[in-house]
Amino acid sequence: xxxxxxxxxxxxxxxxxxxxxxxxxxxxxxxxxxxxxxxxxxxxxxxxxxxxxxxxxxxxxxxxxxxxxxxxxxxxxxxxxxxxxxxxxxxxxxxxxxxxxxxxxxxxxxxxxxxxxxxxxxxxxxxxxxxxxxxxxxxxxxxxxxxxxxxxxxxxxxxxxxxxxxxxxxxxxxxxxxxxxxxxxxxxxxxxxxxxxxxxxxxxxxxxxxxxxxxxxxxxxxxxxxxxxxxxxxxxxxxxxxxxxxxxxxxxxxxxxxxxxxxxxxxxxxxxxxxxxxxxxxxxxxxxxxxxxxxxxxxxxxxxxxxxxxxxxxxxxxxxxxxxxxxxxxxxxxxxxxxxxxxxxxxxxxxxxxxxxxxxxxxxxxxxxxxxxxxxxxxxxxxxxxxxxxxxxxxxxxxxxxxxxxxxxxxxxxxxxxxxxxxxxxxxxxxxxxxxxxxxxxxxxxxxxxxxxxxxxxxxxxxxxxxxxxxxxxxxxxxxxxxxxxxxxxxxxxxxxxxxxxxxxxxxxxxxxxxxxxxxxxxxxxxxxxxxxxxxxxxxxxxxxxxxxxxxxxxxxxxxxxxxx
RNA sequence: GCGCCUAUAGCUCAAUUGGAUAGAGCAUCUGACUUCGGAUCAGAGGGUUGGGGGUUCGAGUCCCUCUAGGCGCACCA
Numbered sequence: 042x043x044x045x046x047x048x049x050x051x052x053x054x055x056x057x058x059x060x061x062x063x064x065x066x067x068x069x070x071x072x073x074x075x076x077x078x079x080x081x082x083x084x085x086x087x088x089x090x091x092x093x094x095x096x097x098x099x100x101x102x103x104x105x106x107x108x109x110x111x112x113x114x115x116x117x118x119x120x121x122x123x124x125x126x127x128x129x130x131x132x133x134x135x136x137x138x139x140x141x142x143x144x145x146x147x148x149x150x151x152x153x154x155x156x157x158x159x160x161x162x163x164x165x166x167x168x169x170x171x172x173x174x175x176x177x178x179x180x181x182x183x184x185x186x187x188x189x190x191x192x193x194x195x196x197x198x199x200x201x202x203x204x205x206x207x208x209x210x211x212x213x214x215x216x217x218x219x220x221x222x223x224x225x226x227x228x229x230x231x232x233x234x235x236x237x238x239x240x241x242x243x244x245x246x247x248x249x250x251x252x253x254x255x256x257x258x259x260x261x262x263x264x265x266x267x268x269x270x271x272x273x274x275x276x277x278x279x280x281x282x283x284x285x286x287x288x289x290x291x292x293x294x295x296x297x298x299x300x301x302x303x304x305x306x307x308x309x310x311x312x313x314x315x316x317x318x319x320x321x322x323x324x325x326x327x328x329x330x331x332x333x334x335x336x337x338x339x340x341x342x343x344x345x346x347x348x349x350x351x352x353x354x355x356x357x358x359x360x361x362x363x364x365x366x367x368x369x370x371x372x373x374x375x376x377x378x379x380x381x382x383x384x385x386x387x388x389x390x391x392x393x394x395x396x397x398x399x400x401x402x403x404x405x406x407x408x409x410x411x412x413x414x415x416x417x418x419x420x421x422x423x424x425x426x427x428x429x430x431x432x433x434x435x436x437x438x439x440x441x442x443x444x445x446x447x448x449x450x451x452x453x454x455x456x457x458x459x460x461x462x463x464x465x466x467x468x469x470x471x472x473x474x475x476x477x478x479x480x481x482x483x484x485x486x487x488x489x490x491x492x493x494x495x496x497x498x499x500x501x502x503x504x505x506x507x508x509x510x511x512x513x514x515x516x517x518x519x520x521x522x523x524x525x526x527x528x529x530x531x532x533x534x535x536x537x538x539x540x541x542x543x544x545x546x547x548x549x550x551x552x553x554x555x556x557x558x559x560x561x562x563x564x565x566x567x568x569x570x571x572x573x574x575x576x577x578x579x580x581x582x583x584x585x586x587x588x589x590x591x592x593x594x595x596x597x598x599x600x601x602x603x604x605x606x
Numbered sequence: 607g608c609g610c611c612u613a614u615a616g617c618u619c620a621a622u623u624g625g626a627u628a629g630a631g632c633a634u635c636u637g638a639c640u641u642c643g644g645a646u647c648a649g650a651g652g653g654u655u656g657g658g659g660g661u662u663c664g665a666g667u668c669c670c671u672c673u674a675g676g677c678g679c680a681c682c683a
Binding site for chain 1: 612
């Protein structure tokens, strides 16, 4: 963990006969700083020593002698509490951040192992809705987090560009489509056709059958179907790329479902060859009954393949191509069963790496308590949300900082940051009820708050006018607020790992808010630039560390950190 | 019907994976140094952690049960 905890572990293990790792796991940070900097709960010892935890804590406390790093040891109830040398704490943390700069928190745990992240993956011919925001920003943040930890990270956009739905779109276009309209506003046109098709379909069930036929044609390489499909696909990609550019997101591989079309047959043959496939109700399936799951459909009765088939082929292709350490699927929780089936089939096929596939699931974005559905046609466009946020950001800049030089750029960074942060700050597994006021919140726990704090720190550094140097007298760092900040900074590398282990970018959000809140409190209560040169130098050293850590943390979320706003 | 997820302050969410007195933001009200950025900060009110049982030194967190909501469960993705 750090040198202080190492020291504490050494002290305890010298007195009590339990494994060091067990001590390490138990050492914690007390909820209130007044209690101490670190604590060791003695409950675990009470069985071994057959004494009350309170008694053990008292006994141990009286036998410890302070060291250079650990200055006070005392007991409070069943807890053994430690206070560390503030000077040494400040020195170890701040000098490390000074050395590493924005690499602080980097790590080689990844050791060049490859992690695949399948995220965003929108369906072509459909608008990029707010519902796609979560997978997009979570996936992108995980990319930054794992890259920071030394993994080779591959961003895959698994476009939904194949399947029966395109039979529907092709058919709808042939029945009601208009070339001019399509050219003018491709996605909206295709989307209208799609929605209309679903309406008509309810009245006339024959349409569904016909649409299925069109997809079958597409899969078999029919020229008319293929030409239309290609047109729809390229128009859609253009629109998606516009959104990705706004968000500052890139991919290493854009391989949609269609990419695996020629691997369907070999994949199915392989599954058959391993004796896993069977015919059931005219469809080709892998029976998963003994695992308590419904069968995994490989081929429909009309012989067309399904989502699952393509995902199996894709997983195998990915393993053969990348030999991944882990393969993540950032996809909504509604598809949980699908991924359980997928991973189970891969496992049954004898692939050990099936255990390295992870469904990183997340809750819905609802609107006014209702599910947003592309089929029903109630959808909020992501681009609209981003534009509205940028516009709001522009207005606020005009009001508060009209002299700002690169207004447009900053308005974008702040507006987009707000939307990304609003989404990432909630734990993955919760549903989000989309609310304009909340998505566009610029104060409180928000990206603009973090960015504002960052800009404020930059402003201090400009005002200081001197390079921030390493010759600092750490002894002058003494206020509670400063110590709190330093401890927070110290925890940052652990937070990154914690976020990675749990695939949970929200932990980074919480950390940043916490750091900002504590800095702003400090800033309010203490002057930083004063007549006392030694104190000023030391505080500016802290300021620099906080500034670079904020920028560092924001970058893990895919958010910019402007120096002025 | 079966399976999975969710329920914490008026609203939106935290709580370092079982630890010390459950914390923030928003909203409401009251305030803030005639020098560092007020997109900030301080204070106030606001809780039977959905109900009930259990496990243990200790439960918002684990188990059981009930309630409410959501998602999924064969040819959509």
